[in-house]
Amino acid sequence: MDSLLAVRARGITKCFGDVVGLDGIDLDVAQGQIHGLVGPNGAGKTTLLGLLLGLAVADSGRLEILGTPVGRTFAAPGGVAGFVDGPGLYPSLTARQNLAALAALRGHDARAAGIDDVLDQVGLTDVADDRTRGFSLGMRQRLGLAAALLTSPRLLVLDEPSNGLDPAGKKHVHGVLARLAAQGTAVVLSSHRMDDLEALCSEVTILATGRVVFSGPLSKLAAENRALDYRLVTSDTQAARRLAADAPGVHVVDDAIVRHGDEVLVVRALAPALDELVVRLVHAGLALRELAPVVSPLEAAFLNLTEQQRPAPDEPGTGTGRPGAGGQQQRTDVQEQEAGR
Structure with missing residues (x-):
């Protein structure tokens, strides 16, 4: 070893x-x-x-x-x-x-x-x-x-x-x-x-x-994950929305919402496109007050990867079987807890 x-x-x-x-x-x-x-x-x-x-x-x-x-x-x-x-x-x-x-x-x-x-x-x-x-x-x-x-x-x-x-x-x-x-x-x-x-x-x-769908560094997980939604708060929400709408690889998800007196813009992008948007905002003279994922990269990847493993509703044995298991059932939460005792 x-x-x-x-x-x-x-x-x-x-x-x-x-x-x-x-x-x-x-x-x-x-x-x-x-x-x-x-x-x-x-x-x-x-x-x-x-x-x-x-x-x-x-x-x-x-x-x-x-x-x-x-x-x-x-x-x-x-x-x-x-x-x-x-x-x-x-x-x-x-x-x-x-x-x-x-x-x-x-x-x-x-x-x-x-x-x-x-x-x-x-x-x-x-x-x-x-x-x-x-x-x-x-x-x-x-x-x-x-x-x-x-x-x-x-x-x-x-x-x-x-x-x-x-x-x-x-x-x-x-x-x-x-x-x-x-x-x-x-x-x-x-x-x-x-x-x-x-x-x-x-x-x-x-x-x-019961299977590994990902194992490795968090940085690799974030890099392999799909585009994330980010909260964006700037000194001028309307100007930020225009810049985001024109930025390659950036999609404006929602109209601005008000939270604690600040307007929050939600955009969807991969990390490189988001980095380029930040550069554009700074060059335009906008103050960047908050930039954070709506859902953490780990949680987003978790939801994405585990959702992919769920069988389609019309597959035989939905909810109990697994591919290649020869019809064997997937374990329940209670059985998992009992196994750990």
Whole structure:
């Protein structure tokens, strides 16, 4: 295995009876990389995360984690930590007691386990001695991350770690993940929060119906995507509309709308055409106050790529089958969650 890869998967297939969970998955995750995993509900994300954590094994294909081939066992190599479908906690215990119990299960003394340090990292010091039955979803997610950090993982696998996080919690979690990646830890996380993935991830893998429809850098995803809609706010909306209408490769989508006292023009273009429009606006002496995609490039690509994988309404087995599956059914969300447990 490439020494710089924390995860190398080739042709991974996983079925649950006649239900196809993963269909020939290839995945590379480098050490020190935060890799995002996205897809519609039922696409196979939880199943794949479960394989990385050793909660299940593939039916076929080759999986190597931290340089170790994963065989027909339910044990992940040492150095792997994380959670799928939410962290498991003892509600009658405090946050500190939950972590001490986990440390004891691993044969570590609570004081030497670094419990106070990981609680501080995830921003839970002030509630360390509160029972977790009263914790919000976001607090439970942060405590699950703290539990994973106790092992000083070299591969961290997280399922929807941003669920329920307030801005402060989100800041803590983002900071922790960025520091871990800078120290060489590989992080694989799934999320429906496209803004989180764009802020954290250098590469993403998009799944649809158990298959990879894209895997690579975000910059490549944006380059391969279709034209996006952009909000454009300038000092003179009418002049900007005229310039946009005459600009090659730019289409004016809507008439100007008013938002917070500013007129907003919506245009559709690929990045090169948009760059040329900005040059024209500046040369015309217009002040550019805002230029932002209506939908993020990652979200637009996600919608485009996953929509292409849906069978046409008149295809046999619509909603349950997949091409080449020989009539096997695609898995349901419930079955995906069960696979990750």
